Amino acid sequence: MKRRVAILISGRGSNMAALIKGAAAPDFPAEISLVISNKADALGLETAKARGVKTLVIESKPFGKNRAGFETVLQTALDQHGIELICLGGFMRLFTAEFTKAWYGRMLNIHPSLLPSFPGLDPHGQALRAGVKLSGATVHFVIPETDAGPIVMQGAVPVSDHDTGATLSERILEIEHRIYPEALRLLAAGKIRIEGDVCKTAGGGPSENFLIAPVAN
Template sequence: MKRRVAILISGRGSNMAALIEAAKAADFPAEIVAVISNRADAAGLEKAAASGIATIVIESKPFGKDRAGFEKVLQAALDRHGIELICLGGFMRLFTAEFTRAWYGRMLNIHPSLLPSFPGLDPHGQALRAGVKLSGATVHFVIPETDAGPIVMQGAVTVADDDTAETLAARVITIEHRIYPEALRLLASGRLKLEGDLCKTVGSGATDDTLIAPAP
């Protein structure tokens, strides 16, 4: 039985599109049944509708700072669609601790850095200013703290000396589109196990794959 997933977006939904595409595979263990946006003008809504997925708009602006009020309406929508798992795809609204605790272990987010490095805003600029040679993206479980929570999967790219935040972002997003569907696959198939603050993957082991930068 495929797990029922909702994707929450606020904008163009590029990671949403990658998840929808991956879920079309017959052997994918999850189905995207709803895309929910807190903005009526989110471009991703049109993409989702074109794929035959139910779209829901819950405007967050009228709620102001009343996060709990917004989440009550959101939870009702999730309940109506029988949602079991949530993927955040550029969802630009913070949750209350109560909501994240209620969905702990069932809600994923993706961040364009190798967490715990460079959380928050402008991760690519942060990476360039730090002079790192590798950057990437991280899929993690959502907890009350922003860009924290047990790490599920990471992917890395090399950083060039002449990179800008824009050129680095363009490479990292290709990694995002690869690892987010795979992280959802692991979660939906029951291969992830939470042990305290750590996420372990059943059946995984070390490999000889390495990424060295700059190349020797």
């Protein structure tokens, strides 16, 4: 039985689209059952509808700072649709500690840096200012602290001396679209376990690929 997944978005939903595409594979152990946006004008809603995925809008603005009130409505919708796993895809609203704890081990997020480096806002700018030679993306479990949950999967890209925040973001986005569906596949297949604050993958090993930057001539 495929695990039922909800994707939460606030904008264009590029990672949402990648997850829907990945889950379309016959052997994928999860199905994208619902896309929820907290903004009625989110572009990702039309994308989801075009892919045949049910959508729902739960406007967060009327709730103001009442996060718990918003989450009560959200949880009701998740229950009504039998949702087992959540993927955040550019969902621009913070959760209460109670909500994240209730979904611990079942809610994924993706962040465009190699966590724990450069959490929070403007990770590409942070990476460029630090002068790192490699950056990337991280899929992690959601906990009350921002961008701090157990790491499920990471992918790296080289950083060029000529990179801007925009060019680095574009290259990292390609990595995001590759690793997010694979991380969901592992979770839905029951191949992930959390030991303390560390995520372990059953039968998993390190990649044989090496990425070194810059390349010396």
